[in-house]
Amino acid sequence: MPNLCIYFQAHQPNRLKPYSFFDIGRDPFYEADDLNRDILNKVSDKCYVPATKLMLELVKRHPEFHIAFSLSGVFIEQAEHHRPDVVELFQELVATGNVELISETYYHSLCYRHSGKEFARQVQLHADKLKSVFGIERPRVFRHTELIYFNELAHFVEGLGFEGMLAEGVPAMLDGRTANGVYQAPNVQSLKTLTRNCILSDDIAFRFADPNWPEHPLSAKKYAEWIAREPGDVVNVFIDYETIGEHKWEDTGIFDFWYHLPEAMADEGVRFITPSEVVDTCSVLGTYDVHAPTSWADTAKDLSAWKGNTMQTEATKKILTLEAKVKAIDCPDLLHQWSKMQTSDHFYYMCTKGDADGDVHSYFNPYPSPYEGYMYFMNALSDLQIRVDRLSEAGS
Amino acid sequence: MLGWEFPPIINGGLGIACLGMGKALSKHVDLSFILPKVDPSFVVDRVQLTGLDHLPLEQVRQITQELAAPSETLYETFAEVDRIEADLLPYGAIEETKGRREIARTETATKTLPPSRAAAAQIRYATESLPAFAAGELYGDDVHEKVTAFRKASAILADSRDFDLIHVHDWMTFPAGVAIKQHTGKPLVVHVHSLSYDRAGPDSRGWIFDVEKSGMEAADLVIPVSEYTGTIVTGHYGIDPAKVVPIHNGAEPVETYRTEKAFPEKLVLFLGRLTAQKGPEFFLEIAAKVLKENRNVRFVMAGTGEKLKPLIEYGAYHDVGDRFHFTGFLNKQKVNELLSMTDVYCMPSVSEPFGLSALEAAQYGIPAVISKQSGVAEVLTRALQADYWDVDLMAHHIATLLNDDKEYQHAVNASLEDQKNCTWEAAAERIVEAYESHLELSVID
Known part of the structure; x- marks a missing residue:
């Protein structure tokens, strides 16, 4: 009987305004403030507020209910600015002790390949933010933007002091082995890699409300039965927090699903554990050897969502190559503005893929x-x- | 005159040229325009404008009756016909039509009548539209039907009028001109602003090519807007050079100004539809070459068209995205703002009958680097020129202007001087001379 490790990602980018050629040299403000505020408000009303209230209720009713969150730095910042009520709800939830916060780059960025130094700076900045907002010490587990993962990065992350790291359980990399457990990169000392069970995660994240899916509608009871039947030590279900109420609206029954999940799991004897508990309790199943970066994005599960065409490669390269010049200037606002333009979403929007x-x-x-x-x-x-x-x- | 576009209802340069020419010509001749569509609030002194969408009721009834009578279609007037379904657009990018029209409206806003006079004009002219011109775009999918309806309706309208010659503008009006000539025996002048050769390349054949060729063959006088286009008329279309008289367009003088750039780099501008004819890919390659040597320059591609997206990706491929900027469609005010800060104008058109935009840039004192395959090269004789495909030479020219202040000042002065001669008055005088020499008409001033 495996345990269940649930981690939610919450993130909002600072979308750019229609910045035209005529603005160059004249307008030092790039962001669509109204749009960003409106989207944050919309997602807060549909997801962050009701979902977090639900989580609070679940934690109260089921003390055994444990979950993990990663909140990007730019998301926390936006919420502090426009929706302090959302920050307060998260603070309350973290204070219950049932929630583990995990680490990521503050700006939800893609800078590692260009600059380990900048990457480390952003990780530290995020840890500092978590400490100041939630009063927690440095997280023990790390996840990179959209679950980007590869050996070299795992080694680097271990060097930053982390004990665990989340990764997409890419079937080709697992090579027939179960995703339900922890693995290890061939080039690390002890860092454990938690591999996401992409089928059981996407059952909630993508297929939940699809009437053409034979398993639709998905009940908490049915899902708990599936989890209970899984092999391995721990089923890693990693999804976007916005799935609850925003990607999947309330009328799909997504809130109801989560409301009944702890009880359904208890009935099946499945325990909730957080990523740190996984690191502490699960033994390594084998080597997870990932040379080229993988992620949870798109069907390709690689970096092609952000670096798949010439526009994306040029844009990422040119923003990152400003690093030395920006850092040579002692201007925190400029540094922050430059860093916000590293947020992966900017490049995600430039993707020209078709189909699903x-x-x-x-x-x-x-x-x-x-x-x-x-x-x-x-x-x-x-x-x-x-x-x-x-x-x-x-x-x- | 028979026209297809006339301000404020315009798509490209044709309407602008018809207005400029019409105004200047009206000082020499009595001028009456028949057009598919007019805006009754827009009046031009001494030029009578008749729109098929604003006709007196009885005329509409009469024309509609005659149109209903079975008769041959457009093509059958001069050729044997096999029918194939096709979707052709005469000037490419239709998506722009709406935007262009908006510029036109703002541009002409100062010339429109006050409401009361406009209303009176409406009562005088406009009572009913000929069904074919009641709705839709001038260059929509049904342009063939519109051209046919225009031919028949113009011939009927011309029957009731007294005139000495027929002067038509571009292929859409050629069949109408030919029909009126057949009815009345009056001489036909066809004015060539743009050919299917320019828009679709030397291999283009099809009904538009045929309409152009047969129209020019039937004409007594063919006026291409440049020597360059004249060579295509006589060479590619095989028209008798004896009746071909190239006359350059003029440019309306504009009030120019300079704006301080908000960035330190020099600015090189491309302005036009992003279609193969305008050579936007060449501009991009030129930019990439210049930027390899000199990062202190920005390139702007203003306009839109079916090549926008591929061009954006091509720019990223060339790694010039932070020095090469796309603006999309710009209204006239924004175009002027851009001109006011531009250092070099580049027009690498593959085939440009005239190229008014280079002349407009010259009015702003902007030196141009232009393709030899353009009519305006004959006017801006001292502008730096290269074959459109010779991106090395084009890049060299631009680099010269950017790096050599003396050369630059020389080019500025040359373009300011060159453009001074390009007036519609001069063009109108030459047109009148051509009427007299080729049609044996005496035009009294």
Whole structure:
């Protein structure tokens, strides 16, 4: 009988406004403040507030109910600014002791390949944020943006002091082995890798409300039975928090599903454990050897959601290569603004894939097409370059 | 005159040219325009405008009756016909039509009548639309039907009028001109602003090519807007050079100004529809070449069209996205703002009958680097030129203007001087001369 490890990701990017050529050199503000506020409000009303209240109720009614969250730094920042009530609910939930917060890069970014130093800075910044908002010490478990994972990164993350790291359980990498447990990269000392069970996670994240799915509607009881029948030590169900109420609206029965889940699990004898408990209790099943980066995004489960076309590769490269110049200028606001433009969503919006992946990308895209996403980003980037150059000259 | 576009209802340069030419020509001749659509609130002194969407009721009834009578279709007037379904757009990017129209409206806003006079004009002219022109775009899917209806209706309207010659503009009006000539025996002048050769390349064949060729063959005088287009008329279309008289377009003088750029780099501008004819890919390659040597320059591609998305990706591929900017469609005010900060204008058109935009840029004192395959190259004779495909030379020209201040100032002065000669008045005088020399008409001033 496996245990169940549930982790929710909550994140909101700072979407850019339609920043035109005519704004370059004139307008140092790149973000669509109204849009970002409106989306945060909408998602708060549909998900963050009611779902977190539900979690609080579940924790109270079922002391054995344990879950984990990763809250991106930019999300916490937006919520502090526009929705303090959301922050308070999370604080209350974390204070119950039933919730583990895990670590990520503050800006939900993709900078590791370019700069380990910048990556480490963002991880530390996120830890500092968690400490100041939730009063917790540095998390023991790390997850990278959209569950990006590969050996080299695992080694680096271990070097930052983490004991566990989350990863997509990519079938090709598991090579027939179960995702339900912990593995280890070949190049680490002791860091444990928790592999996501993509089928049981996507049953909730994607198929839950699909009337064409033979298992629809999915009840908590049925789901608990599936979990109980799984092999392995722990079933890792990792999903977006926004699944509850936003990606899947209330009328799909998603709240009802979660409301009954702890009870259904108890009936089946399944225990809830957090990622740290997994690290402490589960022994390593084997080597998980991932050379090229994997992620939980798209059907390709690689970096193609952010680096799949020339627009994305150019944009990511050009924002990251500003690092040395930006850091040479002692201006916290500029550093923050530059860092926010590293948020992976900017590049996600530039994706030109079709089919089901394309549908998911366009669901999230605030722009008419990936091309606008690219144009606005590059125009804003051009302005940032100019400001950085001006400030560099002024300083020298 | 028979026209297809006329301000404020315009799609591209044709309407602008018809207005400029019409105004200047009306000082020499009595001028009457028949157009598919007019805006009754827009009046031009001494030019009578008749829109098939604003006709007196009885005329509409009469024309509709005659149109209903079975007769040959457009093509059958001059050729044997096999029918194939096709979806053709005469000037490419239809998506722009709406936006373009909006510019036109703002542009002409100062010229429109006050409401009371506009209302009076409406009562005088507009009572009913010919069904074919009641709705839809001038260049929609049904352009063939519209061209046919325009031919028949114009011929009927011309019957009741007194005139000495027929002057038509581009292929949409050629069949109508030919029909009126057949009815009345009056001489026919066809004005060539743009050919299917320009828009679709030398291999283009089809009904538009045929309409163009037969129209020019039937004409007594063919006026291409440049020597360049003249060579296509006589060479590609095989028209008798004896009746071909190229006359350059003019440009309405505009009030120009300069704006301080908000960034330190120089600015090179491309302005036009993003279609193969305008050579936007060449501009991108030119930009990539210039940027390899000099990062202190920004390139702007203003306009939209079916090539926008591929061009954006191509720009990213060339790694120039932070120096090469797309603006999408811009209204006239934004275009002027852009011109006011531009340092070099680049027009690498594959085939450009005239190229008014380069002349407009010259009015702003912007030196142009233009393709030899353009009519405006004959006017801006001292502008740096290259074959449209010669991106190395184009890039060299741009680099020269950007790096060499003396050369740059020289080019600015040259373009300011060159454009001074390009007036509609001069064009109108040449047109009148051509009427007199080729049609044996005496036009009294």
